[in-house]
Amino acid sequence: MADLLGSMRRTHNCGVLRKEDTGKTVTLMGWAQRWRDHGGVIFIDLRDRYGVTQVVFNPEHNADVHKLADTIRSEWVIAVQGEVLERPDGMVNPKMETGEIEVMVSELKILNKSKTPPFMVEDNVEVSENLRLEYRYLDLRRPRIAKNIMLRHQVGACVRAFLNENEFLDIETPVLTKSTPEGARDYLVPSRVNTGLFYALPQSPQLFKQLLMVAGYDRYYQIVRCFRDEDLRADRQPEFTQIDLEMSFVGEEDVMGMAEQMIAKVFKEVMGKEVKTPFDRLTYKDAMDRYGLDKPDLRFGLELKEVSSIVEGSDFKVFASVVKKGGMVKAMNAKGCAHFSRKVIDDLTAFVAVYGAKGLAWIKVKEDGSWQSPIAKFFTDDEKAAMADALDMAPGDLIFFVADNIKVTNDALGHLRNRVAKELGLIDENEFRFVWVTEFPLVEYDETEKRYVALHHPFTAPMEEDLDLLESDPGAVRSRAYDMVLNGTELGGGSIRIHQPEMQEKVFNMLGLGQEEAEEKFGFLLKALAFGAPPHGGLAFGFDRLIMLLSGENSIRDIIPFPKTQKAACLLTDAPSEVAFEQLAELALRIKKDPAS
């Protein structure tokens, strides 16, 4: 069958030719990236996904081909056949992988023309993100974005290979399903066959993977799309991808061990980095005590210290009264930061205010060991000595204090710690520091709803050691949940699940789910647990976040092939969009824009 290509077929891609290929006749196809005319000879950088090769059109070699080449413009699609030549000594380009050769073209076909692109297909171009997203197919040609998309493929393939080797089964779960209670808002899909009823898009396959364990599949995984209709933040997308897995007959160490081997394999194969396993373990309590956050960045020190017991009797009423009210006073010694200006300290005070801290007290330790501080005068010598000792104060240090309720204190100081480390250059950007955070509280009290809510989700198992607290002190019960944290970012998390229906019912009760509500929402899970559920647990990784960390990108939109804007719109296809009245009529739906009507 005749077509534009005719019998022409690629012999090589644009990234593979080397000096050893000199003399070969090759056929390449790709996009004209750059076009240069040197003394009547035309040089084109021919680009495809694999690389760039310089192709040469010399009128003395072939006048017709040269003439045709003269018409080529940026981003035209061409096919060339010619001989691989070694470049002359002075012309070698060590920055290009194919920089030692060029192809002298004897045959040229123009496969397609291109309008002038609205922005250059190169990295580091100045272009608005909206224009990039509207012309995403051009944006995706830029080497940096293309590298991200290929990295994404490679990580996915590596994860699958690891899990397949370990007898995990890739099992598909429904997209049109019932609302899953992950706390966020569901995307709904109206049913036409059953008008008035709705499917929900899954926030995660949590219940299905547990049902697969009940069904005896032993080890499950899926790289799966999930959906949350949240008010969008910079790093959120309405649809995102999870590496989701679940295992039977395991405890938390089995799951954590499997997950860290998987991540170590990804780092080795994709990044060429050796990651030491097992990762460090840190209980939630230790993480909060020492770092103020449940996703601590362990690439640097600057640990926090509680000083409540030292200051609770002091004349500094702000500190003393906070402790009296059940709050805490905590401090961080920013070693060697006594040179921070008043302006810098004011900025940091504004920074902690974002996390609710009403102030940021400080002490500078002068060269002679004396203190410069607005609050120094309130403390006795004994109190001062105790603080100096607890906080390892030395000349040149700057100590920050936050006094507030426990949540605000930890939150403010935890983030301050990260910020100060960044400003002091304490962070080695090439280091990948993993840690498991374990023993999370099972529930926390929600002041608005006036009830306990699950910290992870209501299927997380409580620790056996704390079972006797389930009724007497729910907030003190630790769960069998674990989060994998890398450089201060949560990569993934999971838990051992409740596998006995009696325990699940008890936890539902604790969460204030009435029997009817529990039955309505999770009846099928309770029923399934009663038919021989094995002990099981699992984990889910944010695939997008993992790719962001591996690629070093700051925007999630740079590692998703076709992302949406912060307003959840696709600028390329113009989704969401209006639909025909008939479509809504079939669904028995009406748009009711005006809430008053």
Added chain:
Amino acid sequence: MADLLGSMRRTHNCGVLRKEDTGKTVTLMGWAQRWRDHGGVIFIDLRDRYGVTQVVFNPEHNADVHKLADTIRSEWVIAVQGEVLERPDGMVNPKMETGEIEVMVSELKILNKSKTPPFMVEDNVEVSENLRLEYRYLDLRRPRIAKNIMLRHQVGACVRAFLNENEFLDIETPVLTKSTPEGARDYLVPSRVNTGLFYALPQSPQLFKQLLMVAGYDRYYQIVRCFRDEDLRADRQPEFTQIDLEMSFVGEEDVMGMAEQMIAKVFKEVMGKEVKTPFDRLTYKDAMDRYGLDKPDLRFGLELKEVSSIVEGSDFKVFASVVKKGGMVKAMNAKGCAHFSRKVIDDLTAFVAVYGAKGLAWIKVKEDGSWQSPIAKFFTDDEKAAMADALDMAPGDLIFFVADNIKVTNDALGHLRNRVAKELGLIDENEFRFVWVTEFPLVEYDETEKRYVALHHPFTAPMEEDLDLLESDPGAVRSRAYDMVLNGTELGGGSIRIHQPEMQEKVFNMLGLGQEEAEEKFGFLLKALAFGAPPHGGLAFGFDRLIMLLSGENSIRDIIPFPKTQKAACLLTDAPSEVAFEQLAELALRIKKDPAS
């Protein structure tokens, strides 16, 4: 951390122990499948996903364990530790892979109890499909279904491995997207951020994969969920899975070659079957002429023959007038079927009526060569001789005729051919006969819409040889589409796409899409093609159908982990279901059940 398992961990699964393992101390976990008491000794078939192992509780070996084992019931989850023993000679079970050994249990833990299941967890149980779907986690434990789900995993992994080796990139496309025009109804997702607007779930990633080619990704694939809100037939699901791929700088032979290598690899690795490549090729015209269908089953002959020219002048007015009106008369020689009774022929007449045929004429060739037939009397000796010759008539044959318009004639006889072959036992169920059907018509005339519609989709390229017919005779233009057919079932199909915007616009015009409508629906594709689209083409396989064929199952619900009913409901989770008024209010939607209000 303490839990039910304690320090107990599986050393083996229930499918691997063999005679060579005799003497080992092992730990197994799984479900109690069968329970037998022989002379005070308890035997339990312990089942997991990998197999079944007989575990033995002997009161003389361990009285406590035996006592506990006595409480175990069907589908309870247990952990056992014990020694692998060779079974005594008479007790070997050759039907079980582990049938040469058993495990004498020294330690037993009951990990979970089970209510009595509503049906036996065994193949060949009599149980309604609705009950199976409601308790899908129990249904999924049945060995046949479990085998299907594992086959599905294996095929997916095999396909991915093949495509990864061949430099295809697994690239994710959006699920929340814009309506794609595949002819079926879209599932809609109301937007909350942009009330009154809707996303659509993709019927296929067709446009996105073409955009990825424009973006230079060269080779793309995805095993991807697709959605069609169709009126459901027995073999349809609202969500289904496609193996979707696309390649740049290729012609149809390149795509077909790649696809058949992929399928051959699946058959070899998963089924242990060698499949000969390249597959046969058959043009659409030949397929229709010889088999009446565009998905012919080539495992048997029974080819059709048109006899219009023989009978057009005959005295049999039914035949003559059909030919005069532009219809056709076609026949099939059911070799050796002259013994079919009147009742059988009546049944077949009713069968072809389903396809619109108003009658089924027939001739039986008697042992003496004479004809027994209600229509024999209408033909001259010359006409009879011509028919006998064209249809290779011999004593004992039964010839069927359909006379109608071309569509009905082919449809009726094509299906009759399949049915007769099945009844005659002409089909070797172990044969896998592949064929590519090519050169489909680009468009067909839709009598209802009074316009041409695309036979595949509007992005399919016309054959270069027929370009001059595009305006003069659209119905005669052949396309660069191809379908892979296996044993009369379409496994997948695809085409070389239009890659030049001018041609795409021309085809949109031919399909009666006004400029505004084309702009509104496909503006972004037209725009993309104008920025350097490479020649490209691809293909999509129905993953579910492939698994059905490989597993030999007749119901799509037996190879999908969590299928929906024909009414598009999930009986397990009770989806779709009602949603809260607040949820609809946020979406600015109202249910309007009564069309009159």
